[in-house]
Amino acid sequence: MSFRETPDYVDIMALILGIESSCDETAAAVIDSDGASLATRVVAQIIASQDEAHRPYGGVVPEIAARAHVEVLSPLIGRVLAQAGLRLDQMDAIAATAGPGLIGGVMVGLVTGKALAMAAGKPLIGVNHLEGHALSPRLADPTLDYPYLLLLVSGGHCQILEVRGVGQYRRLATTIDDALGEAFDKTAKILGLGYPGGPAVERLAREGDAKAVPLPRPLLGSAEPHFSFAGLKSAVMRAKLAGVHRDADIAAAFQQAAIDCVIDRLRGAIVRTSGMTALVVAGGVAANQALRGALETSANEAGLRLVAPPLMLCTDNAAMIGWAGAERLALGLIDPLDMAARPRWPLDAAAEAVRGAGVKG
Ligand code: KG4
Numbered sequence: 001m002s003f004r005e006t007p008d009y010v011d012i013m014a015l016i017l018g019i020e021s022s023c024d025e026t027a028a029a030v031i032d033s034d035g036a037s038l039a040t041r042v043v044a045q046i047i048a049s050q051d052e053a054h055r056p057y058g059g060v061v062p063e064i065a066a067r068a069h070v071e072v073l074s075p076l077i078g079r080v081l082a083q084a085g086l087r088l089d090q091m092d093a094i095a096a097t098a099g100p101g102l103i104g105g106v107m108v109g110l111v112t113g114k115a116l117a118m119a120a121g122k123p124l125i126g127v128n129h130l131e132g133h134a135l136s137p138r139l140a141d142p143t144l145d146y147p148y149l150l151l152l153v154s155g156g157h158c159q160i161l162e163v164r165g166v167g168q169y170r171r172l173a174t175t176i177d178d179a180l181g182e183a184f185d186k187t188a189k190i191l192g193l194g195y196p197g198g199p200a201v202e203r204l205a206r207e208g209d210a211k212a213v214p215l216p217r218p219l220l221g222s223a224e225p226h227f228s229f230a231g232l233k234s235a236v237m238r239a240k241l242a243g244v245h246r247d248a249d250i251a252a253a254f255q256q257a258a259i260d261c262v263i264d265r266l267r268g269a270i271v272r273t274s275g276m277t278a279l280v281v282a283g284g285v286a287a288n289q290a291l292r293g294a295l296e297t298s299a300n301e302a303g304l305r306l307v308a309p310p311l312m313l314c315t316d317n318a319a320m321i322g323w324a325g326a327e328r329l330a331l332g333l334i335d336p337l338d339m340a341a342r343p344r345w346p347l348d349a350a351a352e353a354v355r356g357a358g359v360k361g
């Protein structure tokens with residue numbers, strides 16, 4: 001990506017307007033990079049979910065998403081500034097998600113960010129959505145230092161990364177087929193739980209017995225560092241079609257199998273790193289309490305502290321985009337107004353492609 005060095009931005013307190021529109025949430029936030037805690041750093045945030053619009057289709061429809069972002073974003077930015085009691089010209093920079101994600105939505109947010117930056121004469125920061133997730137734990141926990149080991153689990157991504165600093169990522173694992181959130185969503189669909197599926201599967205799993213349905217744990221114990229959930233998803237489908245299991249048991253068994261796979265892959269990654277300050281989880285699936293419990297045990301075993309941001313920072317939001325913008329601004333990393341939106345944008349550009357190259361990032 002391109003940027004301009006602007007040393008005069010280094011280490012100054014900054015107010016950032018963050019904009020997020022890469023999937024099915026339209027969000028805007030005002031971030032005060034000088035705040036000492038999450039509460040004072042997020043001056044205001046509004047998240048408008050499109051769940052209702054996509055529910056009849058059982059997944060996100062890109063065209064519907066893009067149209068909804070167009071309708072909602074501008075008034076939402078006006079409201080978030082009003083809520084913060086600040087004007088656009090008081091912002092030090094505008095940070096908008098520039099990818100990866102659904103290109104229509106990304107363009108709506110980025111073009112809006114560019115227009116506001118141009119109108120107010122403020123720097124633009126095009127944020128990688130994944131960097132937003134990756135740095136969000138630092139927004140929540142001011143004591144979290146680089147480098148840390150990050151499990152990034154969302155609807156589109158499933159990766160383990162070494163986060164060494166802003167823009168410095170080493171990918172240790174990714175998925176060769178489905179992302180973890182996608183596996184939750186597909187399981188929800190198979191069980192008729194509707195969209196979005198992750199929270200519904202977690203709720204139902206609480207009433208089920210994970211041992212009642214035998215399900216595979218793809219790649220468990222293998223030297224391969226990556227994730228695979230396609231086989232697990234097919235097994236969930238077969239278990240449902242067999243017609244002999246309770247849905248709650250299938251949900252519980254799926255969730256446990258998926259978590260076992262994650263913990264196994266994570267163990268391998270922990271062995272391949274050293275000097276990590278913490279084990280950190282981010283992305284929508286980080287909202288899952290059962291996963292958090294398993295990660296806590298795993299972190300304890302490895303002698304690492306677990307940092308799991310509050311739920312509102314796990315699923316898509318604009319505070320994390322504003323925060324990533326603040327971290328970039330502090331380093332003078334701003335972007336030109338002709339910056340292009342990127343539907344695909346891996347955090348570790350040097351990472352080798354894996355089987356299943358259809359997966360974003
Ligand atoms: O980060 P996110 O909001 O959007 C993407 O960038 O993908 O993640 C959304 C994903 C969805 O797949 C959703 O089902 C999953 O996170 N998710 C959960 C839970 N809450 C959200 N999965 C499992 N358990 C949850 N409690």
Ligand code: ZN
Nearest residue numbers: 133154284316
């Ligand atoms: Zn996300």
